[in-house]
Amino acid sequence: MSKTIRVLVAKPGLDGHDRGAKMIARSLRDAGMEVIYTGLRQSPEQIVAAAIQEDVDVIGMSILSGAHNHLFPKVINLLKEQNAEDILVIGGGVIPEEDIPKLKEMGVKAIFTPGTQTKDTVEFIKNNVKK
Amino acid sequence: MELINKMLEGDKRSCAKLISIIENDEKGGEKIVKEIYPMTGNAHVIGITGPPGGGKSTLTDKLIKHLRKKDKKIGVIAVDPTSPFSGGAILGDRIRMNDHALDPDVFIRSMGTRGYLGGLSKQTRNAVKVLDAYGCDYIFIETVGVGQSEVDIVKAADTVVMVMVPGLGDDIQSIKAGIMEIGDIFAVNKSDLMGSQRTATEIKMMLDLSENLDRRPPVVMVTANRNENIDKLVEEIDAHIAYMEETGNLEKRRRSNFEDELLNLVEIEIKKLIKEKTEADGGIKTYAHQLLSRDIDPYTIRDEILEKINLK
Ligand SMILES: Nc1nc2c(ncn2[C@@H]2O[C@H](COP(=O)(O)OP(=O)(O)O)[C@@H](O)[C@H]2O)c(=O)[nH]1
Ligand SMILES: [Mg+2]
Numbered sequence: 001m002s003k004t005i006r007v008l009v010a011k012p013g014l015d016g017h018d019r020g021a022k023m024i025a026r027s028l029r030d031a032g033m034e035v036i037y038t039g040l041r042q043s044p045e046q047i048v049a050a051a052i053q054e055d056v057d058v059i060g061m062s063i064l065s066g067a068h069n070h071l072f073p074k075v076i077n078l079l080k081e082q083n084a085e086d087i088l089v090i091g092g093g094v095i096p097e098e099d100i101p102k103l104k105e106m107g108v109k110a111i112f113t114p115g116t117q118t119k120d121t122v123e124f125i126k127n128n129v130k131k
Numbered sequence: 132m133e134l135i136n137k138m139l140e141g142d143k144r145s146c147a148k149l150i151s152i153i154e155n156d157e158k159g160g161e162k163i164v165k166e167i168y169p170m171t172g173n174a175h176v177i178g179i180t181g182p183p184g185g186g187k188s189t190l191t192d193k194l195i196k197h198l199r200k201k202d203k204k205i206g207v208i209a210v211d212p213t214s215p216f217s218g219g220a221i222l223g224d225r226i227r228m229n230d231h232a233l234d235p236d237v238f239i240r241s242m243g244t245r246g247y248l249g250g251l252s253k254q255t256r257n258a259v260k261v262l263d264a265y266g267c268d269y270i271f272i273e274t275v276g277v278g279q280s281e282v283d284i285v286k287a288a289d290t291v292v293m294v295m296v297p298g299l300g301d302d303i304q305s306i307k308a309g310i311m312e313i314g315d316i317f318a319v320n321k322s323d324l325m326g327s328q329r330t331a332t333e334i335k336m337m338l339d340l341s342e343n344l345d346r347r348p349p350v351v352m353v354t355a356n357r358n359e360n361i362d363k364l365v366e367e368i369d370a371h372i373a374y375m376e377e378t379g380n381l382e383k384r385r386r387s388n389f390e391d392e393l394l395n396l397v398e399i400e401i402k403k404l405i406k407e408k409t410e411a412d413g414g415i416k417t418y419a420h421q422l423l424s425r426d427i428d429p430y431t432i433r434d435e436i437l438e439k440i441n442l443k
Contacts, residue, residue, distance in 0.1 A: 053143055
């Protein structure tokens with residue numbers, strides 16, 4: 001039996017809607033994954049603490065507020081500090097094309113901008129999670 | 132085992148990894164349980180059950196808050212249903228408990244039922260053992276929360292808090308047969324809503340009619356989202372455990388729960404054995420075919436199977 005992939009889906013930042021995050025949560029569930037949904041306005045510290053307790057394979061953050069250049073590095077550094085850098089960090093939302101290379105360099109494994117098919121996200125996770 | 136040592140030192144990541152191994156890998160899980168077992172038995176295990184949307188997660192959040200003031204270490208296992216179609220799940224109980232994410236003395240873990248029926252997951256009990264060894268004073272198990280299938284929680288907890296809400300109306304009547312025996316404490320949540328007093332009265336009336344209750348369960352009205360009257364509920368939880376200890380009922384319940392757990396474990400192995408030993412002949416399917424054609428009767432086949440696994 002293959003291991004069930006666990007994904008934490010978070011919607012950090014101050015903007016209020018999480019439709020996109022909920023949609024991706026449902027697609028991941030339909031692809032057989034366990035999705036821990038932590039809701040709106042989580043701080044990077046809270047996200048990392050939850051990811052560790054839930055022992056997830058992936059953290060997916062949906063960011064619309066433009067705070068991506070702050071939030072992603074914060075999460076990645078916290079994971080490093082807590083010896084949990086094996087957790088895959090991916091992102092989605094409105095992120096300008098020119099910011100993506102820098103984010104990837106910092107350790108964000110993939111960025112899914114609006115218009116990405118959810119099946120691509122599912123595929124990416126399945127291919128990149130360590131079995 | 133390195134992970135166990137680190138968990139015992141209080142490392143959350145190791146604690147989380149141990150629970151994952153138990154959930155994913157039977158053999159590895161067995162080794163862990165064997166090793167930590169002598170260190171368990173100290174936590175007070177509390178089941179939180181009741182209808183979906185009744186406020187179980189919100190209430191658990193507030194119970195944590197109150198018990199943290201007394202400096203108690205808390206574990207939570209929150210179970211949500213796994214989709215039978217995809218095998219996936221959305222586990223959303225944490226949303227209500229985010230305030231405690233950074234508290235070093237609170238550990239919250241979400242679990243999918245993964246095909247297990249009855250409001251818990253197959254490994255809930257073993258996950259509780261990990262949190263017990265981890266040093267939690269109180270461990271909450273939040274169940275899936277669907278009507279009759281909640282009976283399981285009694286077999287995994289020392290105290291069961293049944294969360295009820297106003298407006299269930301006739302539902303109370305229809306589910307009472309199942310639930311009146313399950314709840315050690317009834318919490319009428321959403322007391323800010325109309326009809327909560329009436330719901331509390333109805334529950335009390337039904338409890339009065341129930342026979343063979345050792346102890347009449349208290350009914351506490353709470354408003355979880357406003358943090359109202361939670362201290363009263365904590366008091367009742369502690370009173371229940373004190374009563375259980377004094378009367379010897381705690382030992383009695385734990386012993387009977389272990390009976391159930393043991394039978395369960397053996398049953399699983401026997402089923403596996405049957406599968407293994409009949410595989411060469413085409414498995415249980417072949418037997419079913421024979422039954423279908425009326426070639427042979429069920430009892431003869433049963434004995435044949437028992438012989439195959441050397442039990443007859
Ligand atoms: N009016 C009211 N709503 C509440 C109360 N407690 C919880 N809720 C709300 O009920 C909904 C379901 O709560 P949740 O804790 O997720 O229920 P669960 O499914 O039983 O875990 C949420 O929107 C809560 O904010 C309460 O005391 N009064
Ligand atoms: Mg809940």
